[in-house]
Amino acid sequence: MLALIKIEWLKIKKYPAFWWMLGIVALTYPGINMMTYYGYLKATSGKEMVNNAARFLLGNPFSFPESWHSVAYFSSFFILLPSILVIMLVTNEYTFRTHRQNVIDGWSRAQFITSKLFDVLIVSVIVTLVYLLVALSFGLYADSTATNRWAEQLQYIPLFLLQTFAQLSIAFLLGYMVKKAFIALGIFLFYYLIVENIAVAYARFKMNDIGRFLPFEISDRLIPAPAFFSHFGKDAKTSYDHAVSAIPEHILYTILLTSVIWLICYRVHKNRDL
Amino acid sequence: MQPVLELNGISKAYGSIKALKNVSYEVPEGCVFGILGPNGSGKTTMLSIILDILKPDTGSFAWFGDPGSPETRKRIGSLLETPNFYQYLSAVDNLNITHAISGRGNTADIDRVLEIVKLSERKKSRFSSYSLGMKQRLAIAAALLGDPQVLVFDEPTNGLDPVGIAEIRELIKELARRGKTIIMASHLLDEVEKVCTHVAIMKRGTLLTAGNVDEVLANEDIVEVSSNDPEKLFSLLANFPGCTNMKQDGKLIQLFFPVGTARLEDVNRFCFEKGITLNLLLVKKKSLETKFFELTND
Numbered sequence: 059m060l061a062l063i064k065i066e067w068l069k070i071k072k073y074p075a076f077w078w079m080l081g082i083v084a085l086t087y088p089g090i091n092m093m094t095y096y097g098y099l100k101a102t103s104g105k106e107m108v109n110n111a112a113r114f115l116l117g118n119p120f121s122f123p124e125s126w127h128s129v130a131y132f133s134s135f136f137i138l139l140p141s142i143l144v145i146m147l148v149t150n151e152y153t154f155r156t157h158r159q160n161v162i163d164g165w166s167r168a169q170f171i172t173s174k175l176f177d178v179l180i181v182s183v184i185v186t187l188v189y190l191l192v193a194l195s196f197g198l199y200a201d202s203t204a205t206n207r208w209a210e211q212l213q214y215i216p217l218f219l220l221q222t223f224a225q226l227s228i229a230f231l232l233g234y235m236v237k238k239a240f241i242a243l244g245i246f247l248f249y250y251l252i253v254e255n256i257a258v259a260y261a262r263f264k265m266n267d268i269g270r271f272l273p274f275e276i277s278d279r280l281i282p283a284p285a286f287f288s289h290f291g292k293d294a295k296t297s298y299d300h301a302v303s304a305i306p307e308h309i310l311y312t313i314l315l316t317s318v319i320w321l322i323c324y325r326v327h328k329n330r331d332l
Numbered sequence: 333m334q335p336v337l338e339l340n341g342i343s344k345a346y347g348s349i350k351a352l353k354n355v356s357y358e359v360p361e362g363c364v365f366g367i368l369g370p371n372g373s374g375k376t377t378m379l380s381i382i383l384d385i386l387k388p389d390t391g392s393f394a395w396f397g398d399p400g401s402p403e404t405r406k407r408i409g410s411l412l413e414t415p416n417f418y419q420y421l422s423a424v425d426n427l428n429i430t431h432a433i434s435g436r437g438n439t440a441d442i443d444r445v446l447e448i449v450k451l452s453e454r455k456k457s458r459f460s461s462y463s464l465g466m467k468q469r470l471a472i473a474a475a476l477l478g479d480p481q482v483l484v485f486d487e488p489t490n491g492l493d494p495v496g497i498a499e500i501r502e503l504i505k506e507l508a509r510r511g512k513t514i515i516m517a518s519h520l521l522d523e524v525e526k527v528c529t530h531v532a533i534m535k536r537g538t539l540l541t542a543g544n545v546d547e548v549l550a551n552e553d554i555v556e557v558s559s560n561d562p563e564k565l566f567s568l569l570a571n572f573p574g575c576t577n578m579k580q581d582g583k584l585i586q587l588f589f590p591v592g593t594a595r596l597e598d599v600n601r602f603c604f605e606k607g608i609t610l611n612l613l614l615v616k617k618k619s620l621e622t623k624f625f626e627l628t629n630d
Contacts, residue, residue: 065432072421150418159416162383163433163474164406332385 062173066180070147079143083185087133087192094132095120095196098286119286121201123210128284129193130218137222140181141229141246147177148230149239158332167327175320178230182223189218217280220309224277224316231319235326250274270308277312279304334397336361336482336513337382342391344377350537351377354391357532357542359515364508366528366545367517368620370628374537375517376413379486383410395482406434409475410484415467419460423451423470426459427477436478445473448503464491472500483507485516489523501527525620535628549623552576553594555587558612559603568606572599584612 070076098119119128151157151174160170197208229246236242254272261269269275279301288298335358344352352374359365367375380386382393384400395404417426427442437445446452449469454462462470468491475483488504489497504514504527518524524531525545532542541548559565562583569578569587577588587599596613603610 061432065429068425068429068432069418069421072425074420154418155414155416156418158385158412159430160433161385162405162410162412163430164402164435165433166402167384169402329387331387 059172062169063176063180066173066176070177070180073147073150075143075146079139079181080184080188083136083139083188086136086139087129087188088195090132090135091120091129091192091196094128095200117286118201118204119284120196120199121204122197122207123204123212124285125193125197125200126211126214127281128286129189129196130214130221130281131284133189133192134218134221134278134281137225138247138250140185140222140226141250142243144178144181144226144229145233145242145246146239147181148174148233149237149242152237153239161332167332168324171320171323171327174230174234174323178223178226182219182226185222186215186219190215214281217305217309220312221277221280224312225274227316227319228273231323234323270304271311273315276308276315279308280312333361335359336396337515338394338397339378339382340392340394342378342381342388342393344374344381344386344388344537352381352388353537355534355537355539356391357539359513360530361513362508362511363529364504364514364516364527366524366531367515367534368519368521368524368531368624369517369534370519372536373534375519375534376486377537378534379410379412379484379515379517383408383412383484385412406436407480408482408484409436409477409480411471411475411488412484412486415471417459417467417470417474420458422458423455423462423473426470427474430474430477434478436480438478441478445476448476449473450499465493465496468492469496472503480512482513483515485514487518487520488516489518489520497523521620521624531620533624533627540627545620546617549617549620552591553589554616555589555594555596555599556612556614556616557585557587557599557603557610558583559608559610561608565603565608565610568603568608569599572602586616 117124119125151160157170160173161167165173193214194208198205229242232246233239233242236245254269254274257272258269258275261267270279282298282301282305285298288295337359339358340356342352342355343350355374355378367378369375377386381388382395382400383405393400395408398404418429421429423446424442427437427445431437431442443452443455446455449472451466451469451473454466459467459470468488472485472488475485485504489500492500501523504516507514508527508529516524516528528545530543531545531548533540533548557565557569562580562585566578566580566585569575569585572587574589574593575587576590579586579588587594594615596615600610600613
């Protein structure tokens, strides 16, 4: 196992796209959260009653412990960035034909898939570390009086990791099956940004929310919109409570879907001509 | 003795195209085994199967007496079809990956194999910056890593310049001298003839013949003779006992005999007694090229 991780690290550490992705993620995660944070500050900064009331009612979404949740939610919009990397990492193997060479040199076919699983895991962990740092910084910075509450809602860290791993696994499956980087990326973008969003929104109103079983939506619901949004009326509160209570169920679905994805990869790779 | 590689009735089809039809043979230890065949005859498909890149439809193969497995592949240095490396990594980094996966070689050995293929000066350059010949050299270096007992080369001299081709030929001979078993596919007959001890000839997925080079090639003896008066010599030799066929090409006359029956002394004495002195007399092996065309032409 450790040997596989070491070999994958040899492949990744000198891959320029990896460092580009990491750099972009390291800019984007703080960036998007900063924008939201300033939006919040602006809405609540006045001296008037309304502003005060807003501050009191909404709470600060970036102070502890809400920071773990809010930063996870906003950062997860950008799963696209590591997805591109994951797709490149698998399609590269086809382009360089190293998926054959690795086996010729002595890997089993299952080891090849396991090595790629580790790739996805490595990227997920790195992305989660970036998230962790950003959430921690916001928590410390946004409200120093709340730092003693840092240990609440820590569950969003493993949830973020699971969500990232699950969604990157979908990206991997696409790259693995399609083999061509640009086609896989095209399908990924089109489906992730357009198709599923429309389908989920439509299903929410017309089809008893069946859209929650779509591949990305399954794990999207691991991290519902922050509590902050639940203060805009009674409906919002109900739907927030509902979303939070559905998390355990979605953990199960996510694990199931992700397992199926990897099982498919192992099965296909076992018998296909390389 | 346990053969290094044994194929039993391997067949493989791509859709309606039958790439391999019931191919069986053995590769004895310590031989240089050449696999010949025109383009599309199934050479690479066969090598891909024994390296577990392709799955055969039927049949089986064994390395060192065991069914093919990751463990057996780790003992074999292979170059299949094209040099397959990570474009953004240097020669050394790529060989580090080969080493990490196969367990063959070590840091010092990486330098050694790069020295053999003359890539030492460019060992830190990215693979993508290499010329075709350099890429091929790196692939050979990767196969040599850890000095494996068995090597599989698919068209090893692809993309190399004439000097490079000669170097690789020497390298293969040197490896053979050291007792390595080498399995080599090529459509360059000359290449195979110069280095191989055994040969298999394939055509459209069928194995036409396989065995020791001398056995495959020598189904008749050819004696070449010449004198100052070739016409007279030709008419004289027409009566030579045991000769099955004759050909004249300018001053050169070829006499064909069944395998093992040509005796140069007899030819010499025969001519001398009839008053003709020969200025050339030798037994010629049939060239692989002649044999190859004989077998593969319809």
